Amino acid sequence: MELIRSDTNWLTNPPQVRLTVRTQDAVTPKQVQLLEEFLKQQIAQPFTLIFEVTQVEEVRRENQSPSTSKRIP
Template sequence: MPPVCPIGLGLSQGNWVLSWGATLLYITNLLGIALSCLLVFLLAGYSNFHRARNAIVLTSILTAVLLIPLGISFATLSNQARLERLLKKALLQRTITCQRAELLESSINWLKQPPWVRLVVRTSESITPRQVELLEEFITKEMGRPFQLNVLVSKVNEVTAPE
């Protein structure tokens, strides 16, 4: 889907993050295509450097300006991925509740404040709201920022034949 479609969809639904990201993608694509075409025309001899100089300078300046929001977005995504990795590691290795359960899936919604962590676990034991509260406190302490925790538990019973 072309990036212009999500821009419109995001605006119509009031999803500014989606619209901003799609706009950033559209501008990146537009400048990348323009700069590539410009270089190909120069290398193929369709235009000389002096005639294309202003276009090269303008495209280069716009690309340099675009690197600022792209760099910020990249840093944010890298930080979120690092936090997700640390969170999963802390949950699996440093909590008794999650060590007794099999973590099937984890996801974090960074758009909510505080970020919303959803864990899908499979266990033969019950997980109480108090355990979830303690786990949430542990995560907040371990990560240095608050998180809201939601645990979806699939209860399993292991049955074996008598010997």
């Protein structure tokens, strides 16, 4: 998961944090809940997390051997 952007609205109660992320895997409501609970426990402040998720699919050419594949930066 790669964080692209984060914005916090401190005028709401609890504050809302909007996280724009890019990932190959889906983000589940349970994961969001666990992260909210973790933040509340660690910093004694509740937050509402809102994820904006762009799912990324990696596509490669056919018949490429995994041992010879190279990543291009």
